[in-house]
Amino acid sequence: MPDAKAKPGKKTVAADKKPSKADLKKMEKKLAAKPLLVWDALKPAELKALEAAAQDYRAFLDAAKTEREAVREIIRRAETAGFEPLGGKGPRFHLTRMGKVAMLFAAGQKPIREGMRLIVSHIDAPRLDLKPKPLYEDVDLAFLKTHYYGGIKKYQWLSRPLALHGFVVKDDGRRVDVVIGENPADPVLTIADLLPHLARQAQGSKKVSEAFPGEKMNLIVGSRPLGDDETKNRFRLAVLDILDRKYGLVEEDLISAEFETVPAGSARDVGLDASLIGGYGQDDRICAYTSMAALLSLKKQDRPAAALFVDREETGSDGATGAKSRFMESMVAELMDRAGEPVSWVAVRQALMNTKAVSADVEGALDPDFQDVHEKNNAARLGYGPCVTRYTGGGGKYGASEASAEYMGWLRGVFNKAGVLWQSSLLGKIDEGGGGTVAMFLAEHGMDVVDCGPSLLAMHSPFEIASKADLFMTIRAYAAFYQAE
Numbered sequence: 001m002p003d004a005k006a007k008p009g010k011k012t013v014a015a016d017k018k019p020s021k022a023d024l025k026k027m028e029k030k031l032a033a034k035p036l037l038v039w040d041a042l043k044p045a046e047l048k049a050l051e052a053a054a055q056d057y058r059a060f061l062d063a064a065k066t067e068r069e070a071v072r073e074i075i076r077r078a079e080t081a082g083f084e085p086l087g088g089k090g091p092r093f094h095l096t097r098m099g100k101v102a103m104l105f106a107a108g109q110k111p112i113r114e115g116m117r118l119i120v121s122h123i124d125a126p127r128l129d130l131k132p133k134p135l136y137e138d139v140d141l142a143f144l145k146t147h148y149y150g151g152i153k154k155y156q157w158l159s160r161p162l163a164l165h166g167f168v169v170k171d172d173g174r175r176v177d178v179v180i181g182e183n184p185a186d187p188v189l190t191i192a193d194l195l196p197h198l199a200r201q202a203q204g205s206k207k208v209s210e211a212f213p214g215e216k217m218n219l220i221v222g223s224r225p226l227g228d229d230e231t232k233n234r235f236r237l238a239v240l241d242i243l244d245r246k247y248g249l250v251e252e253d254l255i256s257a258e259f260e261t262v263p264a265g266s267a268r269d270v271g272l273d274a275s276l277i278g279g280y281g282q283d284d285r286i287c288a289y290t291s292m293a294a295l296l297s298l299k300k301q302d303r304p305a306a307a308l309f310v311d312r313e314e315t316g317s318d319g320a321t322g323a324k325s326r327f328m329e330s331m332v333a334e335l336m337d338r339a340g341e342p343v344s345w346v347a348v349r350q351a352l353m354n355t356k357a358v359s360a361d362v363e364g365a366l367d368p369d370f371q372d373v374h375e376k377n378n379a380a381r382l383g384y385g386p387c388v389t390r391y392t393g394g395g396g397k398y399g400a401s402e403a404s405a406e407y408m409g410w411l412r413g414v415f416n417k418a419g420v421l422w423q424s425s426l427l428g429k430i431d432e433g434g435g436g437t438v439a440m441f442l443a444e445h446g447m448d449v450v451d452c453g454p455s456l457l458a459m460h461s462p463f464e465i466a467s468k469a470d471l472f473m474t475i476r477a478y479a480a481f482y483q484a485e
């Protein structure tokens with residue numbers, strides 16, 4: 001595209017004329033940026049498609065309450081849509097890593113070396129993990145000790161039904177899967193909060209961050225002992241007996257296990273108009289779902305398209321399955337090899353540098369009850385479509401990458417041409433706090449990247465709120481991005 005020289009625009013009113021009311025209206029319409037509410041713009045057929053997407057998304061959330069369940073569900077859906085493991089004949093592949101990372105890939109007209117259209121979301125979510133030695137008893141109750149993962153407000157996890165999802169690897173390598181608390185016939189687990197009558201000092205006089213110590217996040221798992229009052233640790237023993245009888249487990253097995261405690265139950269429609277979706281793990285599985293749906297819907301596109309689903313974002317992307325790990329480069333090299341493209345250090349670096357990426361993560365929606373923490377001109381609004389966030393981080397733009405004007409201009413063009421309703425946003429007031437995404441770890445490869453995803457209310461809570469309108473428009477946005485030249 002040629003560079004445009006700065007030149008005067010076509011004036012609505014001559015400079016020497018006083019604009020009429022009608023002129024002012026025209027000027028406002030022509031000149032001022034005005035995001036559109038998705039609900040105002042959708043046609044009846046689109047509303048029907050929106051409802052279908054929302055229903056399918058709720059089913060996805062229910063099937064994908066941990067990162068491993070998300071990988072399984074993504075691969076299951078991809079295989080139904082014709083994706084194969086990398087050994088297949090292609091041209092659409094799925095790859096996984098350690099059961100916690102997945103990539104879906106659809107070959108394009110152009111080689112990978114010239115650059116992909118890549119969308120990266122994360123499939124881990126805040127939760128309560130079990131400690132390696134979790135089981136103990138106290139005052140005639142048996143408990144499992146937890147260790148919270150990611151940024152939670154601990155009190156939100158108290159006195160509510162919780163489910164345990166995970167598995168054990170026995171010392172002979174056998175794997176035992178366990179899910180407790182999702183089937184209506186199952187018991188659930190819970191962490192009992194202190195009664196308000198006695199909480200005045202222990203909780204009420206403290207700061208919220210100090211009133212709920214992580215060490216008190218203990219799950220009630222039993223109250224019916226074995227033996228008689230001569231029996232040692234008989235509440236603990238009763239739980240060990242159940243683990244043995246139901247699952248064939250001994251206590252040491254819990255050391256080689258991954259157990260995640262998550263809110264029990266299904267995602268639900270929210271509101272009398274059912275226009276919202278409430279559920280656990282929407283940060284960031286709403287982006288995992290929408291990027292997956294967009295990729296699976298592609299017929300043929302110019303550039304190779306990839307959706308990458310990563311783990312460990314909520315704790316800083318460290319570890320073998322986090323975005324800081326090198327698996328992405330290996331996956332790209334393997335895909336290039338499979339496509340018959342030369343694989344050299346230079347070729348892989350070029351493929352990554354020529355790639356245009358979206359860091360697909362959720363944005364904090366303007367909270368009606370806490371508008372003060374937002375800067376309203378740049379705050380995300382529910383229902384106005386996916387948010388494009390040029391930079392995240394905190395303070396003086398620390399801990400983040402920033403999308404260039406060139407890339408922002410390109411993406412605006414892609415979205416506007418495809419009829420995507422979208423908004424520009426920043427997370428909050430400058431000195432209010434902040435947060436990061438995987439964008440900066442993608443930027444390390446030298447690729448263009450920007451954050452783009454729907455906004456949520458009650459982010460990181462056990463019941464996060466998304467708009468069905470944003471869900472629908474985000475699928476359209478990601479599909480447009482994948483098809484962009």
Ligand code: MN
Pocket residue numbers: 122283284313361362
């Ligand atoms: Mn996130």
Ligand code: MN
Pocket residue numbers: 283314460
């Ligand atoms: Mn998060």
